[in-house]
Amino acid sequence: MYTILEKRTLAENIYLMRVHAPRVARAAKPGQFVIVRIDEVGERIPLTISDYDAAEGSVTIVTQAIGASTRKLCAMEQGESLADFAGPLGHPSEFVGEDLEALRSKRFLFVAGGVGTAPVYPQVKWLKEHGVKADVIIGAKTKSMLIYTEEMSRVAENLYIATDDGSEGFKGMVTALIKELIDNRGKQYDVCVAIGPMIMMKFVTLTTREYSLPTIVSLNTLMVDGTGMCGACRVTVGGKTVFTCVDGPEFDGFEVDFDEAMRRQGMYRTQEERARAIAEERRNGHKCRVGLDK
Amino acid sequence: MANKIPRVPVREQEPKVRAANFEEVCYGYNEEEALLEASRCLNCKNPRCVAACPVNIRIPDFIHQVLEGNFAEAAAVISQDSSLPSVCGRVCPQESQCEGSCVLGVKGEPVAIGKLERFVGDWKIENADRMPAPRIERNGRKVAVIGSGPSGLACASDLARMGYEVKIFEALHKVGGVLVYGIPEFRLPKDKIVAREVEAVKRLGVEIETDVIVGRTITIDELMNEEGYEAIFIGSGAGLPRFMGIPGENLNGVLSANEFLTRTNLMKAYDEEYDTPIYVGKRVVVVGGGNVAMDAVRTAKRLGAEATIVYRRSEKELPARAEEVHHAKEEGIEFRMLTNPISIIGDERGWVTGIRCIEMELGEPDASGRRSPVEKAGSEFEIPCDVVIMALGTSPNPLLKMTTSGLETNRKGCLVADEHGATTREGIFAGGDAVTGAATVILAMGAGRKAARAIDEYLKNK
Numbered sequence: 001m002y003t004i005l006e007k008r009t010l011a012e013n014i015y016l017m018r019v020h021a022p023r024v025a026r027a028a029k030p031g032q033f034v035i036v037r038i039d040e041v042g043e044r045i046p047l048t049i050s051d052y053d054a055a056e057g058s059v060t061i062v063t064q065a066i067g068a069s070t071r072k073l074c075a076m077e078q079g080e081s082l083a084d085f086a087g088p089l090g091h092p093s094e095f096v097g098e099d100l101e102a103l104r105s106k107r108f109l110f111v112a113g114g115v116g117t118a119p120v121y122p123q124v125k126w127l128k129e130h131g132v133k134a135d136v137i138i139g140a141k142t143k144s145m146l147i148y149t150e151e152m153s154r155v156a157e158n159l160y161i162a163t164d165d166g167s168e169g170f171k172g173m174v175t176a177l178i179k180e181l182i183d184n185r186g187k188q189y190d191v192c193v194a195i196g197p198m199i200m201m202k203f204v205t206l207t208t209r210e211y212s213l214p215t216i217v218s219l220n221t222l223m224v225d226g227t228g229m230c231g232a233c234r235v236t237v238g239g240k241t242v243f244t245c246v247d248g249p250e251f252d253g254f255e256v257d258f259d260e261a262m263r264r265q266g267m268y269r270t271q272e273e274r275a276r277a278i279a280e281e282r283r284n285g286h287k288c289r290v291g292l293d294k
Numbered sequence: 295m296a297n298k299i300p301r302v303p304v305r306e307q308e309p310k311v312r313a314a315n316f317e318e319v320c321y322g323y324n325e326e327e328a329l330l331e332a333s334r335c336l337n338c339k340n341p342r343c344v345a346a347c348p349v350n351i352r353i354p355d356f357i358h359q360v361l362e363g364n365f366a367e368a369a370a371v372i373s374q375d376s377s378l379p380s381v382c383g384r385v386c387p388q389e390s391q392c393e394g395s396c397v398l399g400v401k402g403e404p405v406a407i408g409k410l411e412r413f414v415g416d417w418k419i420e421n422a423d424r425m426p427a428p429r430i431e432r433n434g435r436k437v438a439v440i441g442s443g444p445s446g447l448a449c450a451s452d453l454a455r456m457g458y459e460v461k462i463f464e465a466l467h468k469v470g471g472v473l474v475y476g477i478p479e480f481r482l483p484k485d486k487i488v489a490r491e492v493e494a495v496k497r498l499g500v501e502i503e504t505d506v507i508v509g510r511t512i513t514i515d516e517l518m519n520e521e522g523y524e525a526i527f528i529g530s531g532a533g534l535p536r537f538m539g540i541p542g543e544n545l546n547g548v549l550s551a552n553e554f555l556t557r558t559n560l561m562k563a564y565d566e567e568y569d570t571p572i573y574v575g576k577r578v579v580v581v582g583g584g585n586v587a588m589d590a591v592r593t594a595k596r597l598g599a600e601a602t603i604v605y606r607r608s609e610k611e612l613p614a615r616a617e618e619v620h621h622a623k624e625e626g627i628e629f630r631m632l633t634n635p636i637s638i639i640g641d642e643r644g645w646v647t648g649i650r651c652i653e654m655e656l657g658e659p660d661a662s663g664r665r666s667p668v669e670k671a672g673s674e675f676e677i678p679c680d681v682v683i684m685a686l687g688t689s690p691n692p693l694l695k696m697t698t699s700g701l702e703t704n705r706k707g708c709l710v711a712d713e714h715g716a717t718t719r720e721g722i723f724a725g726g727d728a729v730t731g732a733a734t735v736i737l738a739m740g741a742g743r744k745a746a747r748a749i750d751e752y753l754k755n756k
Contacts, residue, residue, distance in 0.1 A: 023512060024511065027510065027511055027512065032510075041562075043561065043569045043570045044467070044561070044570075068569060069569055072569070084504070086465070086467070086505035086506075086507060086511070087507070088510055088511070089510055224553055224556050224557060224561065224570070225465075225556060225560075227465050227466075227507055227691065228533060228693070229475070229533040229534065229535070229553075229691075230535070230549075230550060230553035231535045231549065231550040231552065231553055232549065234537075235544075236544060241544060246691075263546060263643075263644040264544065264546060266546070267547075267573070
């Protein structure tokens with residue numbers, strides 16, 4: 001069992017959990033993910049690691065309550081335990097294995113969107129610890145939905161905020177801010193890393209392509225086991241089918257077929273809605289009679 | 295010396311009833327039936343069944359003990375060669391192994407060796423509590439086993455009996471490997487059989503840690519250098535699914551048999567109490583002809599879909615167990631033989647609407663000795679469906695090779711190991727599907743036991 005050491009609300013429906021998982025904490029590297037199972041009847045939920053502390057034996061995950069299972073996870077409280085917490089899975093970010101000297105000469109731009117901001121943090125933190133500078137853009141719909149701004153400002157060289165409504169920082173999408181930085185503020189970058197909703201990553205790559213700025217994305221596809229067994233996470237990269245769990249989760253954003261990836265993400269949406277309806281019915285104490293459970 | 299007693303039929307759930315539930319299909323023999331069936335064995339001087347068994351179980355001996363009513367003794371005879379009789383009695387392809395070479399089969403029906411093995415295995419499980427716990431002298435030396443499938447369980451229990459301190463590391467949240475994620479409940483009950491086989495292994499003092507993906511959570515080198523394991527057994531199976539590489543394979547509604555079966559077996563998606571979703575639509579086409587294909591198609595049927603098998607060779611070449619094919623037909627599965635998919639068709643939203651196939655005919659025998667299918671020109675046609683499940687075989691996960699220096703694999707990604715299970719790196723042994731590629735439970739179990747002996751030998755001389 002994996003005890004929740006701390007739970008915090010970061011924004012509406014977005015929660016941080018620091019979980020006791022010593023083996024995962026010791027092995028985790030930036031870019032990797034874990035599979036979480038809440039209880040005996042729970043799904044295996046893939047979540048990108050948002051921080052880790054080997055000394056404390058803890059791993060941090062940040063979850064947005066969207067589907068039936070993420071809602072259930074977000075309803076868990078400090079002191080309670082998760083049935084399973086397996087990982088770290090997938091390859092670490094490419095820079096982890098690169099020559100530090102070469103790395104220090106590179107100018108990194110991270111583009112973080114929504115709940116995807118959390119997994120950007122351990123990457124920028126790792127770079128900072130190894131003497132590599134990185135600028136970070138955090139995007140959100142509105143000020144109250146921004147997360148990780150304080151933590152990020154401690155590790156980022158420059159932190160830029162973009163909100164759709166202009167309630168904080170730059171008014172507009174992250175893609176417009178990328179253009180603004182490069183076109184008008186004289187910024188130059190060698191690598192871009194974008195993590196956020198699939199649609200955001202797609203448009204970031206369309207923008208960075210204009211500048212021939214190599215862009216890495218982290219895909220949050222469907223998964224069951226997360227170890228290469230099921231193939232639910234397959235995605236087309238450079239015209240080839242690969243598995244996000246074992247070949248990724250980070251890929252060359254210019255090569256990813258985002259439209260297919262977004263479509264495949266919706267494979268079980270109707271089932272998820274159904275599961276949520278059944279769960280709500282059960283909470284109300286009666287069995288479903290309108291055939292939702294059929 | 296003719297045997298006048300006909301083979302004792304085994305009781306089964308009615309096909310119509312069972313095609314809508316996940317309860318076990320076959321009820322197995324009761325004591326009376328087992329005794330009668332055991333009396334059919336001729337106790338041959340040169341038992342061909344023993345030679346045909348991959349682990350050479352002393353079949354006439356155990357059947358003789360059944361006939362005498364000495365079930366504990368029968369179990370002891372089997373356990374000299376097999377540690378999973380309840381499982382193998384259910385899933386072995388007996389018709390091409392023991393029963394396939396039974397003398398009685400020449401003119402009539404062979405002895406139901408599989409059903410008798412199952413009877414003995416189940417009796418042993420039922421009566422395990424009454425048997426004294428084995429007294430084992432511990433030698434304090436640690437061995438790690440990677441994977442809790444048939445080879446890992448067999449290797450671990452033998453090593454524990456020899457006195458080693460054994461710990462199994464399992465990547466998933468549940469113990470049993472393919473026995474829990476692959477083979478469906480209606481063929482191998484999880485609580486009644488698998489969980490209790492696992493309990494028996496634990497009773498020998500074997501520790502099991504789940505959620506550990508060796509190669510990611512911890513490496514083999516860390517296990518040896520930091521956690522003090524003197525030898526390692528790799529029984530990580532062959533878990534990576536294959537796809538055909540035809541157009542339309544990434545449409546919504548196309549999935550590997552592994553995904554479909556993992557959702558139903560491991561995650562129990564068929565039970566509404568469980569959170570994992572599953573989608574079958576109205577009509578499911580399963581591509582393939584092995585046991586996994588049969589498991590997938592019968593699972594789809596049980597989830598309410600019309601279900602069809604598409605296989606490129608003829609029925610004679612179906613690699614699945616004869617009993618599974620027979621059961622599938624009884625349950626109303628449609629078989630489209632000599633049919634090969636060429637593409638999968640979808641609607642404008644990217645969901646499967648059908649599978650385009652071409653008719654095949656059998657040509658010359660290929661390397662496997664089976665006549666290879668060739669396309670019949672101009673015979674393309676479409677089968678409308680909502681879901682396509684690819685059951686084309688699996689290959690081993692490259693993770694351990696990638697993260698362990700000195701561990702070699704062959705062209706197919708299988709670990710290189712000698713007949714005793716020794717890999718190309720000292721102290722590391724391997725067996726089961728990780729070495730052979732997807733094969734049978736009994737071969738994996740046998741390989742695990744062989745490796746246990748080799749590990750013992752290695753550690754004694756170290």
